[in-house]
Amino acid sequence: MSKISTFFENFLKKDSLFTEKEVLLPSYLPDKVLYREEQVQQVAEILAPSLRMEKPSNLFIYGKTGTGKTLSVKHVIESLRNISKTNEIPFSAIYVNCKLKRVADTEYRLIAQLIKEMGKKIPATGLPTDEVYSIFYSLLDQKKQLVLLVLDEIDQLTKKIGDEMLYNLTRINSELKQAQICLVGISNNLVFAEDLDPRVKSSLSEEELIFPPYNAIQIQEILKSRAKRAFKEDTVLPGVIEKCSAYAAREHGDVRRAIDLLRVAAELAERSGQQQISINHLDDAEQKVETDKIIHAALNQPKQFQMVLYTILLVSPQKKQFFTGEIYEIYSKLCKQHQFNVLTQRRISDILAELDMLGIIAAKIISKGRYGRTREISLALDPTIIIKLKEHLEKSLRVE
DNA sequence: AGGTATTCACATGAAACTATTCTCTGAGTTAGG
């Protein structure tokens, strides 16, 4: 028997640690949102008028990542949907995540996505934006109905394209004859509304809700309840959940991270053929999650970004920190060597700023007085990550 | 010594350009009646 098929044989014989793995996936919707009863109740109260065909106040929800915003809203929507269905109320809700690349990260695409959710396809390009708007209007206004528009992570959207389109959205109601829409915005950024046009701000956030981060004990309980469903009994060794939640609590109470970590730890345990998840697995998982995140982020960037990053990686062993000009010189040499287009320094400056935003490099603008002003760039990564990242980039760029 | 003024090496902004992808339109072509 070949090597690989014995592997599969063994794989089948080995039983899995998981009973219900979906419970640990980010897409999972639990029936109860733990420790968010109060918020769920408030959201429900604010949105309840929609069942009587009265337009509820627009709602704005703030809270850091992994504090259950999306979950709570989805939960409320779900029951609104059910109730409206049984009572035949013309209510519908559309949920869009504005962060998704190539789905809803521009004005055009957002509207197109909304239209798609309502069951009509719109081409990805080729139509003027106002045309798309009018399709959207007529689709909404077909009948008397109340539509709930949930825009998740709007801060990402406005950061990219400004707040003009939010203004358009808030004005839709006055254009509609039959239907009414209600906007629910969700933002990770707590100060998001501050640099918004005041008109938009006031109409968008008629009601505001803030989701506080979970504390360590709450995270523990949440993890326990998920773990109970996801794994067979006694799979998780004592202390693992505790450590996992402590880690997440340190990172501003992000449960999503904690759940992710637990899942990866379990996968690692399973792969190494063990029946139980230990603290060691958790540590490995922490390392892996971190590494994967960075590598994934890096490989998703355009080629030129990768080239700049690669340049930095190449130089990094000899020097701890470097300036824009130095990087640019080496970069252009490298590009010429491998017949890449050489971009302007202006562009490289932007690329460096964006790599900094992504957290792959650390850049700080300093003034060297008489000798100018520049970015002081250093690599904020673990050596093992650097080596892996370099390999990946070499492959991706087909360099060397 | 103490106070200004310069100056460097980029940063940051705005606008415009390029290439790609897609739709729509209308002229020209084709095939069948």
Next chain:
DNA sequence: TAACTCAGAGAATAGTTTCATGTGAATACCTGT
């Protein structure tokens, strides 16, 4: 004559380039002592 093809115009988007303007502090340059 209806159906089909195909080029060209127009849009949206990503990634750049071009041109213009901004900027923090180490030095150079004064000034009066």
